[in-house]
Amino acid sequence: xxxxxxxxxxxxxxxxxxxxxxxxxxxxxxxxxxxxxxxxxxxxxxxxxxxxxxxxxxxxxxxxxxxxxxxxxxxxxxxxxxxxxxxxxxxxxxxxxxxxxxxxxxxxxxxxxxxxxxxxxxxxxxxxxxxxxxxxxxxxxxxxxxxxxxxxxxxxxxxxxxxxxxxxxxxxxxxxxxxxxxxxxxxxxxxxxxxxxxxxxxxxxxxxxxxxxxxxxxxxxxxxxxxxxxxxxxxxxxxxxxxxxxxxxxxxxxxxxxxxxxxxxxxxxxxxxxxxxxxxxxxxxxxxxxxx
Amino acid sequence: xxxxxxxxxxxxxxxxxxxxxxxxxxxxxxxxxxxxxxxxxxxxxxxxxxxxxxxxxxxxxxxxxxxxxxxxxxxxxxxxxxxxxxxxxxxxxxxxxxxxxxxxxxxxxxxxxxxxxxxxxxxxxxxxxxxxxxxxxxxxxxxxxxxxxxxxxxxxxxxxxxxxxxxxxxxxxxxxxxxxxxxxxxxxxxxxxxxxxxxxxxxxxxxxxxxxxxxxxxxxxxxxxxxxxxxxxxxxxxxxxxxxxxxxxxxxxxxxxxxxxxxxx
Numbered sequence: 001x002x003x004x005x006x007x008x009x010x011x012x013x014x015x016x017x018x019x020x021x022x023x024x025x026x027x028x029x030x031x032x033x034x035x036x037x038x039x040x041x042x043x044x045x046x047x048x049x050x051x052x053x054x055x056x057x058x059x060x061x062x063x064x065x066x067x068x069x070x071x072x073x074x075x076x077x078x079x080x081x082x083x084x085x086x087x088x089x090x091x092x093x094x095x096x097x098x099x100x101x102x103x104x105x106x107x108x109x110x111x112x113x114x115x116x117x118x119x120x121x122x123x124x125x126x127x128x129x130x131x132x133x134x135x136x137x138x139x140x141x142x143x144x145x146x147x148x149x150x151x152x153x154x155x156x157x158x159x160x161x162x163x164x165x166x167x168x169x170x171x172x173x174x175x176x177x178x179x180x181x182x183x184x185x186x187x188x189x190x191x192x193x194x195x196x197x198x199x200x201x202x203x204x205x206x207x208x209x210x211x212x213x214x215x216x217x218x219x220x221x222x223x224x225x226x227x228x229x230x231x232x233x234x235x236x237x238x239x240x241x242x243x244x245x246x247x248x249x250x251x252x253x254x255x256x257x258x259x260x261x262x263x264x265x266x267x268x269x270x271x272x273x274x275x276x277x278x279x280x281x282x283x284x285x286x287x288x289x290x291x292x
Numbered sequence: 293x294x295x296x297x298x299x300x301x302x303x304x305x306x307x308x309x310x311x312x313x314x315x316x317x318x319x320x321x322x323x324x325x326x327x328x329x330x331x332x333x334x335x336x337x338x339x340x341x342x343x344x345x346x347x348x349x350x351x352x353x354x355x356x357x358x359x360x361x362x363x364x365x366x367x368x369x370x371x372x373x374x375x376x377x378x379x380x381x382x383x384x385x386x387x388x389x390x391x392x393x394x395x396x397x398x399x400x401x402x403x404x405x406x407x408x409x410x411x412x413x414x415x416x417x418x419x420x421x422x423x424x425x426x427x428x429x430x431x432x433x434x435x436x437x438x439x440x441x442x443x444x445x446x447x448x449x450x451x452x453x454x455x456x457x458x459x460x461x462x463x464x465x466x467x468x469x470x471x472x473x474x475x476x477x478x479x480x481x482x483x484x485x486x487x488x489x490x491x492x493x494x495x496x497x498x499x500x501x502x503x504x505x506x507x508x509x510x511x512x513x514x515x516x517x518x519x520x521x522x523x524x525x526x527x528x529x530x531x532x533x534x535x536x537x538x539x540x541x542x543x544x545x546x547x548x549x550x551x552x553x554x555x556x557x
Binding site for chain 1: 301308375
């Protein structure tokens with residue numbers, strides 16, 4: 001279970017935020033955008049110098065969410081204590097409102113493989129992930145969120161549906177879930193799952209944040225296609241529809257627009273965030289109407 | 293059923309060296325396991341090549357994007373990162389370039405890489421409190437000779453047989469006229485690389501200043517550094533180092549070393 005004296009109880013309002021990349025540092029410092037929060041990849045702000053200094057300045061205007069991409073919660077060989085310590089140092093300087101990592105692995109044989117690689121959904125992998133979430137939460141003395149992956153391959157030896165795996169990690173460790181709607185959509189399309197069943201299976205009380213992003217579609221020789229989660233375009237209509245469905249189930253939730261490749265002008269991200277806010281407002285109105 | 297450790301070792305081998313047989317069991321029908329692995333491998337390679345591009349932009353401009361990508365791909369296979377903090381990935385790339393036969397005609401290339409490595413290290417070094425001249429005011433003048441310093445992690449020195457600072461500046465500015473005007477035969481240079489208010493400054497220093505700074509950065513006592521260079525302006529150089537925040541700690545030693553103990557400076 002999560003340590004008792006933990007920080008990180010969700011101070012971010014249930015509204016939309018945007019991912020912050022270096023290209024937009026200057027723009028957000030000169031004119032802080034009207035968003036609920038900003039999220040960065042923790043690994044981009046390690047060490048000292050201008051980058052972390054800039055993030056400290058951003059933090060004075062806006063809550064910040066630290067989203068890790070490299071701790072490798074799913075590695076059989078254990079967490080890198082040096083990397084976990086670096087994450088802790090960033091957290092101590094930034095005092096983030098949220099911290100998150102992925103249900104994936106990226107370290108093997110002491111090498112960082114620079115991608116969020118898919119885990120076999122087995123009891124062994126579940127045990128490894130839970131042990132590492134415990135270690136991360138204990139070291140950081142706060143609750144973290146874990147994000148569901150987007151995958152292109154499944155493994156014959158997997159025995160647990162991914163949505164049950166996610167729910168089990170939250171139940172066993174007390175961590176929250178960062179529900180990536182685009183990832184659910186991408187994986188569901190790639191593997192022939194029902195995205196609605198996935199969303200309906202996640203524990204409402206564990207949901208701490210939602211991610212939205214664009215993805216690309218690769219045509220295959222057999223006439224089928226493969227969805228690639230490249231965060232390089234606008235959120236597609238079907239993902240907005242699944243997001244609305246998720247808001248119906250989870251209630252209004254802090255929502256991030258992620259855009260990591262082919263990064264557009266900040267205004268494009270802000271427009272996507274405003275659309276998410278519109279859907280959150282609709283959900284709020286619906287809930288008020290039902291309560292009245 | 294493979295254990296998680298066995299499974300991850302097999303997939304690691306496929307990602308780092310795509311000649312390894314694709315052993316990973318998958319369910320996907322439309323693509324073979326090897327095709328699927330190649331999607332992950334491609335994402336991984338793009339991320340790592342980009343990390344090297346960010347650390348060695350001038351090297352990339354000198355050899356061209358395609359050449360750089362080929363060299364980077366070979367380097368990544370031989371020296372994959374050991375941490376997800378990629379800001380300092382590829383610190384052995386300059387030495388790799390030195391042994392990379394297709395780039396042998398660009399004799400100055402490894403040293404341009406070394407300058408870019410020093411710039412990356414300076415950019416990302418930890419923030420530390422620095423020693424101020426006022427802190428040294430309380431030192432007993434008799435003990436001052438035994439003063440030893442610890443340099444700030446962002447400051448370093450680099451020597452080269454080529455004018456790599458001029459090459460680096462001209463290439464980064466995409467100033468073709470300046471690149472064309474560079475004379476590779478002007479002789480050895482020494483550079484001081486430092487971070488000032490988040491920005492990196494690269495300054496040429498003469499031989500005596502380099503030896504003085506090198507001795508101090510190596511933690512040798514002040515008297516030893518002063519005697520090494522035997523120059524009337526050396527105390528002013530120390531003041532400049534202090535004013536620039538080049539030191540994070542100082543200590544006084546009881547028995548100052550003599551220059552002879554400094555070895556091959």
